Amino acid sequence: MLAKVAIDLALDRLFTYEVPEALQKKLAVGQLLSVPFGHREARGFAVEVGANGTQDLRRETLDARGLTSKVSSPKFKLRPITAIVDETPFFSEKLLELVKKTASYTASPIESVLRAALPAAVLKRSARAKELLFVEKRDQGLGIRDQGLTQRQKWLVENIERLGGGWLQQLCRELKTTPASLKTLSEKGLITIEVRAKRRDPLANRRILPTKPLPLNEEQKRALEAIEGEDLRRETGDARQGEDFRRKTLDGSKVSRLTSSRPVLLFGVTGSGKTEVYLQAIAKELAAGRGAIVMVPEIALTPQTVSRFASRFGDRVAVLHSALSDGERYDEWHRIRSGEARVVVGPRSAVWAPVRDLGLIVVDEEHEPSYKQDELPRYHARDIAVLRGAVEGVRVVLGSATPSLESWMNVKRGKYELVEMRSRAGAGTLPSVRLVEMKGGSIFSPELLEAVHLRLDRHEQVILFLNRRGYSTSAVCASCGYVVTCPACGVAYTYHRADSCLRCHVCGGWVPVPATCSQCRSSAFDFRGIGTQRAEAALQKCFPRATVLRMDADSTSRKNSHDDLLSAFRRGEADILLGTQMIAKGLDFPNVTLVGVLNADASLNLPDFRAGERTYQLLAQVAGRAGRAELPGEVIVQTRDSDAPVMKSVLRGDFADFATEELAARKECFLPPACHLALIGFRSKDLKQVSNWATMYAKSLQRLKDVRVSDATPGALEKADGWYRWQIVLRAVSASAIVRAWRWISAERPVPGGLRVSFDIDAFSIL
Numbered sequence: 001m002l003a004k005v006a007i008d009l010a011l012d013r014l015f016t017y018e019v020p021e022a023l024q025k026k027l028a029v030g031q032l033l034s035v036p037f038g039h040r041e042a043r044g045f046a047v048e049v050g051a052n053g054t055q056d057l058r059r060e061t062l063d064a065r066g067l068t069s070k071v072s073s074p075k076f077k078l079r080p081i082t083a084i085v086d087e088t089p090f091f092s093e094k095l096l097e098l099v100k101k102t103a104s105y106t107a108s109p110i111e112s113v114l115r116a117a118l119p120a121a122v123l124k125r126s127a128r129a130k131e132l133l134f135v136e137k138r139d140q141g142l143g144i145r146d147q148g149l150t151q152r153q154k155w156l157v158e159n160i161e162r163l164g165g166g167w168l169q170q171l172c173r174e175l176k177t178t179p180a181s182l183k184t185l186s187e188k189g190l191i192t193i194e195v196r197a198k199r200r201d202p203l204a205n206r207r208i209l210p211t212k213p214l215p216l217n218e219e220q221k222r223a224l225e226a227i228e229g230e231d232l233r234r235e236t237g238d239a240r241q242g243e244d245f246r247r248k249t250l251d252g253s254k255v256s257r258l259t260s261s262r263p264v265l266l267f268g269v270t271g272s273g274k275t276e277v278y279l280q281a282i283a284k285e286l287a288a289g290r291g292a293i294v295m296v297p298e299i300a301l302t303p304q305t306v307s308r309f310a311s312r313f314g315d316r317v318a319v320l321h322s323a324l325s326d327g328e329r330y331d332e333w334h335r336i337r338s339g340e341a342r343v344v345v346g347p348r349s350a351v352w353a354p355v356r357d358l359g360l361i362v363v364d365e366e367h368e369p370s371y372k373q374d375e376l377p378r379y380h381a382r383d384i385a386v387l388r389g390a391v392e393g394v395r396v397v398l399g400s401a402t403p404s405l406e407s408w409m410n411v412k413r414g415k416y417e418l419v420e421m422r423s424r425a426g427a428g429t430l431p432s433v434r435l436v437e438m439k440g441g442s443i444f445s446p447e448l449l450e451a452v453h454l455r456l457d458r459h460e461q462v463i464l465f466l467n468r469r470g471y472s473t474s475a476v477c478a479s480c481g482y483v484v485t486c487p488a489c490g491v492a493y494t495y496h497r498a499d500s501c502l503r504c505h506v507c508g509g510w511v512p513v514p515a516t517c518s519q520c521r522s523s524a525f526d527f528r529g530i531g532t533q534r535a536e537a538a539l540q541k542c543f544p545r546a547t548v549l550r551m552d553a554d555s556t557s558r559k560n561s562h563d564d565l566l567s568a569f570r571r572g573e574a575d576i577l578l579g580t581q582m583i584a585k586g587l588d589f590p591n592v593t594l595v596g597v598l599n600a601d602a603s604l605n606l607p608d609f610r611a612g613e614r615t616y617q618l619l620a621q622v623a624g625r626a627g628r629a630e631l632p633g634e635v636i637v638q639t640r641d642s643d644a645p646v647m648k649s650v651l652r653g654d655f656a657d658f659a660t661e662e663l664a665a666r667k668e669c670f671l672p673p674a675c676h677l678a679l680i681g682f683r684s685k686d687l688k689q690v691s692n693w694a695t696m697y698a699k700s701l702q703r704l705k706d707v708r709v710s711d712a713t714p715g716a717l718e719k720a721d722g723w724y725r726w727q728i729v730l731r732a733v734s735a736s737a738i739v740r741a742w743r744w745i746s747a748e749r750p751v752p753g754g755l756r757v758s759f760d761i762d763a764f765s766i767l
């Protein structure tokens, strides 16, 4: 018997071992093993297990990129596995299948995917369950042996019973006693003191009030039916036929869902009650003995979001996110694997949660860029969720008020089922949206200033939103707002300071900065946006008596400061919240009646093919912030380009219209989702080396027929921390053609030390 093992050393291949007799019965895929490696022992996961006779297993080793390589020579003697470290597998067969598919789709080493799928804390010795002494009253205690007890001792035993026991240290503090006195009681047989694992609960200090399901409105009912519908039909359908369709889960006990069910795109305006629909869909899964995963963008993973799930499902909820301690993560992960926790709430990594008898995966705000991981393995968690749904035969729900064009196209192609919710579920109506055309260099329009004054007078709150442009810049005419754009790709040129020219990052073409604007003949181009600090200063000047909270990457770098700032604003400690993209989503402030967008164009002018889509999403999400409670809301959008189709669609709140137009434009220019797009990134401290290699890669790849390859260009941020960056963009209808091209070139032309190359399939942006 042989086993293929992934060893956590980023070796990008699997190693084959002999399985000794003694281990053959116990060995299973997903187990953590100890194996000889060189002159030492290494740990690794069993990824494949097969009989000795399987020639495939012996002679070919499938490496993590999916390339097969022959095991050295026939004389090569396989070494035996030393031991099984943990008999309970860390990965189910299904999860391993998902890991392998992810590794091959993203061209990432399988170990990197395994590492992403299993929190490091789970394997850390230091994170192991914390064991403490627990004190409890013995069942047949007092009464039989209470003679000879002092008043004080009787009182202690009674109180230990009243409290239902407790941790030794805590009890001593509460009952003002000592461990020695309790030990005496235990020797008398009145109480027990034993070692127990103490759960490290991330929600321990949170007050969570239980909630009941709300009666659903018509739209919500339809959404819920769509999510569970097919399943019900199936279960009540022809029994014989049903039997063929049903598949057993790993332990063979429960019937799991069908693979054939399509993902549902729940397209509901902000506040339409999507979360309530998720909650009730999950409740049904729990009632049927199945579990669920709820993914939310990292930034929306606020205490309020988690509380909504914990309030409904109590201890059955496990939370996984980056702010957990190792101990909390260890305990939460084990609670999920053991089946004690049935509902997992977390960011993109939650897609790997080892939930038992999984029945449903929810991806909330499915359009959010934070679902894409920007380090190895560069997977998109929404896509992995859909893949997991197919692999495990569970239903996937993607929710958003502004769906990604990828998902929208999948609806159009019949791959996803669309359910719409157009009206708000709770109090409040959608706010009115007003566009204000900006002239000159001012930050605030008279209309916005007046509206802010009005709110301050009424003691209502205001959110002002500054669309930041970050490091990447485009050339914007300072007088008319025209943006210089690549005619072939329809994407704004990126301004490169080093040689002051404009480059298109899709095709690699370039032009010098024009002397005058082609629209208005003015000669001044603006390459930078307004910063939050400048806006804050201007705001203080206009409203000296108002309290302003500024929220951006600088003001929220401290842990928890994000939550602290938002709580302070919620408590009414400030009149105006000024911030970047950060404040655009997931927040619910009842007293906010005005939202102002200071520079709507900044993201529209980004030299990226998703600029229009991102702008629509940001504006729609921002608009959703105002007037969520009883007070009516108003949104003022300042723009230099009120004729842009995006602005008009936002004004009408017409996503479908926008999406149709944008999809047509993407198709026209051969951009995602009409194709797949990948980015090859080069980094080096040596400018010559990076440009030579990028150029050479581009030239070689351009000879391929099935992939469209750009010229090499410097990155939007050409140099950072002493590293020069260049890139190439690859486009093709099929993702696998791109991955094949990458595998070919990286094997053909391995780069020298000092040069780092990365590959990002379905790159979120080309900046």
Ligand code: ADP
Residues within 6 Å of the ligand: 214, 215, 216, 217, 220, 268, 269, 270, 271, 272, 273, 274, 275, 276, 277, 425, 426, 427
């Ligand atoms: P979304 O997730 O779509 O933004 P939420 O689920 O947060 O919307 O719901 C918005 C508000 O409407 C919340 O305050 C919620 O409690 C309320 N709500 C949701 N469903 C109902 C319902 N059926 N009846 C009354 N209020 C509801």
Ligand code: ZN
Residues within 6 Å of the ligand: 477, 478, 479, 480, 481, 482, 517, 518, 519, 520, 521, 522
């Ligand atoms: Zn102009």
Ligand code: ZN
Residues within 6 Å of the ligand: 486, 487, 488, 489, 490, 504, 505, 506, 507, 508, 509
């Ligand atoms: Zn171009």
